[in-house]
Amino acid sequence: MDYLVRVISEEANVRALACVTTNLVNEVCLxxxxxxxxxxxxxxxxxxxxLMGALLKTGQTVALKFEGNGPLKKIIVEAESNGVVRGYVGEPKADLPLKDGKLDVANGLGRSGFLTVTKDLRMKEPYKGTVQLYTSExxxxxxxxxxxxxxxxxxxxxxxxxxxxGRVSAAGGFLIQSLPPSNEEIVDKLIKQIGKLPSITELxxxxxxxxxxxxxxxEGIPYHTLEKRAIAFRCSCSRERVERALFSLGKKGVESLLADRQKxxxxxxxxxxxxxxxxxxLTWIRGEMQ
Incomplete structure (x- = not known):
């Protein structure tokens, strides 16, 4: 089972999350x-x-858009506060030669581009932040x-x-954040411990x-667990949502589709x-409009 654990340090203002997402990644990529x-x-x-979805309050969502000048073109991910995640890549069959024996994700996405994070916090307008891609990793x-x-x-x-x-046998990660007021001693200790760790996939x-x-x-830093939650793929689409999109075309738009007599x-x-x-x-939709 894929799941995530969220903790917070007992003295310093440090929160952390770690997750395993092997099943999620396999399902989406399949x-x-x-x-x-x-x-x-x-x-x-x-x-x-x-990881970012777990930082949200109930009912909130976050969308990540990585867009670069590489052959993958873009990666879109949406995550809900309840552990539901979905996503896709612009060019799923893009390929590049290996770099130092490893898949070249940075050049696949492209060194030049942007990361846009959009959070629906259930307010009038969503929060949106955009930064340049840093390493494209x-x-x-x-x-x-x-x-x-x-x-x-x-x-x-x-x-x-x-x-x-082609099967994913291990996937996951961690997120650590230092909240104000920052404890520099603890932060330095965490940085050193991160540097000593083997790779996530190896672990x-x-x-x-x-x-x-x-x-x-x-290690050596007291903390307590706040929650453990399941992570799973689930899409928000449905036939009813597509119908609503067709209704938004208006009567003339639907009649234009009907004129072509195409499905x-x-x-x-x-x-x-x-x-x-x-x-x-489409005839039924037009009739409902009337």
Whole structure:
């Protein structure tokens, strides 16, 4: 089961989250038939979305948009406060030569571009923050966003391990944030401990859980657990939502579609579900407008 754990230090104002997202990444990438480069890049972004979604209050959502000049073009992830995550990549079959024996996510996304974070906090207008891509490795870009746009010193680690057959055998990550007033001694200690850790994928493949990751990060620093929540893929699309979109075309728009006497096919970008509306369906929609 994919899940996330959130903790806070007992003395210093430091909060941290760690998650495992292996099943989530496999399901999303299977739906989009992603090639290895896209699988790893999208998998990291899904983990980042899960971590950021856990910082929200009930009913709130966050959307991440990584957009660069590389062959992947863009990565979109949406996360809800209840642990629901979804996402897709612009070019799921993009490919590049290996770099130092590893998939080249940075050049796949592109060194030049932007990360836009949009939060629906159930207010009149959503909050939106945009920063330039920092390294295009996903984790560092999220940490840079927190520092630049929200002024919260943060460390983010994300990992996806891809087997030769294309299956993801380990995926997850962590997020640590220092809240004001900052305790420099504790922050320095955390930085040193992060630097000593093996890679996220190495830890997860060895059987480490989110609880284990946090215990390693907070070694010698007292903390207590705030919550544990499940993480899962779920799409927000439905036939009814697509119908509402067709209603928004107005009577003339629907009549124009009817004039072509063609069926309308709509595919959800997140889950790849197909919705078909034939002329009889469009006639019914027009009738409802009247």
């Amino acid at each position: 739906r989009h038939d992603t090639y290895p480069l896209a699988t790893v890049a999208l998998g990291r972004a899904l983990g980042g979305g899960a 996903i984790a560092e870009d999220l940490a840079f966003y927190f520092i630049e746009s929200e002024q919260i010193p943060s460390a983010v680690g994300l990992g996806v391990y891809l087997e030769p057959d 997860l493949r060895s059987g480490k859980t989110p609880e284990d990751l946090l215990a390693l990060l907070f 309308i096919e709509v595919t959800c970008e997140f889950c790849r579900e197909h919705y078909v509306f034939d002329p009889e369906d």
